Amino acid sequence: MNEQCAVDVLICGAGAAGLTLAIDLARRGIRFRLIEKNHQPFHGSRGKGIQPRSQEIFEDLGVLDRLFAMGGVYPTERRYRDDGSTLDADPIEHSAATSAEPYQQPLMVPQFLTEQVLRERLLELGHRAVFGCELTGFEQDADGVTLQLNGRAGPQTLRTRWLVGADGGRSFVRQALNIGFPGKTLGVRALVADVQLSGLSSTYWHRFGEGDPQRQIAICPLAGTQLFQIQGPIALDAEVDLSAEGLTAMVAQRTGRDDIQVHEVSWASAYSMNARLADQYRIGQVFLVGDAAHIHPPTGGQGLNTSVQDAYNLGWKLAAVANGAPEALLDSYEEERRPVAASVLGLSTQLLDNLQRGDVRRGREVHQLDIGYPHSSLAAGRADRAGARAPDARLRGAAGQSLRLFDLYAGPHWTLLCVAGTSADVAPRPGLRIHHVGLQGEVIDDQGQMQHAYGLAAGDRVLVRPDGYIGAIFSSDEGARLEGYLLQVGLPSVISPESSR
CATH class of the missing domain: 3.40.30.120 (Glutaredoxin)
Structure with missing residues (x-):
């Protein structure tokens, strides 16, 4: 390796994908740095489902038992009908664990708790993310990448062999590489909010107005917390009041009940759903993982899981080449992971269409246990x-x-x-x-x-x-x-x- 490189890998973005990659590199003894431009960790639950294949990965990384202790199973759904009656149903198809597949059910852990567990595991391995440090520019050559960083100590230049962009859907790394991000806006805008509220039992995932975009709203208890998550479609051009008062009014309007009171908003977002896939996952010494490479509608709980598995695929390959394996090994990352993301985007979009028709059932198709690389050059x-x-x-x-x-x-x-x-x-x-x-x-x-x-x-x-x-x-x-x-x-x-x- 070129001696002027201060680290082997610079990971830009300390979300679930960046943390997974950092843990994998740390346990392999690879020199890396993990930076995050935000000054503190993300505190919302944009992703809350950990699928069985990701559970296997987290077992290998030494955090699965902690996640199970912190999270919980998905609750039974209680659907409220216009005539005042309710119907309880389990949207998740249950299968018994087998010796070949020891995990069969999604685990609910709010994203901020998942990332907290990953940060703690990284610290056990002797590393931590540097918050408040932004990547402002980079140039690459055949031997590595020269980075311009701006952190709490001011501007800094750093040399690395590889740069990994794990910096989300608006990825600076992807845009700096001028990599296309084709796809489509799905014509659906939604709100998501983590809140403290009263008036509903934490035993059920409450759904109102199923199949009616004007009235549909779901209120789900977040396992491991005292919070509920509110989700629902909103008009494309609507001004949305995400305060406690505004959300209380919306809940009352959509449920017809005035006993459900939002007392505090921990995190909230109004967003447009997109399905996009980067044209390339790699240019030279620079790679994309997670939302920087693909963004999904939230249906089916696929986004965070696909991102974690990107990082898990890339980590061992970077370490192998750092330790002398042929550079060609790195070509298999995009070869293997990009077709997976394309398939998952199709699944997430189909599940969104089903949800809009009131079908919320989930089965093996979301577990990611059947994902493989039969056409890989490594098979x-x-x-x-x-x-x-x-x-x-x-x-x-x-x-x-x-x-x-x-x-x-x-x-x-x-x-x-x-x-x-x-x-x-x-x-x-x-x-x-x-x-x-x-x-x-x-x-x-x-x-x-x-x-x-x-x-x-x-x-x-x-x-x-x-x-x-x-x-x-x-x-x-x-x-x-x-x-x-x-x-x-x-x-x-x-x-x-x-x-x-």
Whole structure:
């Protein structure tokens, strides 16, 4: 790396995406700086749903139990009819957890609490975001990026190898790169407000005026807080009073009730819904993640989750190249993540159309467990499995202890599972953990769950990426292909002192 670079990565934006990337880089020992132009953390709940795939990511990053303790399940919806009757319904399709998919239900955690947990985790790893520090300009060359920053200590110039724009839908980084952001304004304007109120039970998600844009309003208790979130469509050209008095009046007008009183507004916004996707996710040494690369309508709880997964995809690749992997590895970031965002934008827009017709049901389509990268340049070997999410399974260690595959995957490393019957060993190397699965191995698939989830033959070797996707599956006679793949992703063999004797 060019010696004049003060850090490997400068992350611009300390929201959920920027914090996720920072945590991933911190646990890999990569030099980075995380800056945020705002002087304090975001205190609203624009995003509040953590989908099952993101729960798996947060488990790996060491924060999932904290999020579950802080948040809660989505409440039952209570729909109020014009005749005064109510109908209680659960909009979320419930499925039981399985050994392959241990998380099946969205978790509600207000965004400001999610980001608080992520900041605390980052601090445990020895880092913190720098608030009140704005990126005002940058120039890049083949070796890195020269940045102009303006913070509390005044203007500063900083040199970094890579710049990551995690700075939201109005991204300065994206605009400075002149990257197109095509899409459309969806013709829907809405308000969202986190408030303290009285007159409604915190047991239900209350919905009034379903299917009527003039009267529709939803009031949802925010898990882990004493707050409720008010959501509802508003006229495209309307002046909206977001004060406690103004929101109380709107609630009364739309519900026909005067007993619901808003006492305090913690955060509120009136916004137009958009669906947009950046033309490129990378130019040279500069990358876009999260809302800087794609913005969604809030339906289906996809925006924050897609952003977190962008960061989780990019983090290990930046670290690998920083440690000597081929630069071409970074090309796979846009190759993998941009098609995912395009698909999610379509889903979110369809769910918005459904919501406007009064259909609020959500099922597996929002869980993001079926997202994969089968067409990626990093998917090799068995075409039916390479690029797919790596399932979990319950196993037993040779010492008798219970294990999960996710226990073996947890951390910043690659994992190689060698099924009994493997004829040729793979040499140990930094960044790769090798496990032999079988009665004579250190891991035993005593319930057959791994075999059921992966469909492996004797001698197969499964290479699982640091972000929990199957990179490749090779048979026992494909040792050369496996070694070539490991070299491609920055895991060359190392000649040990013992082998050189």
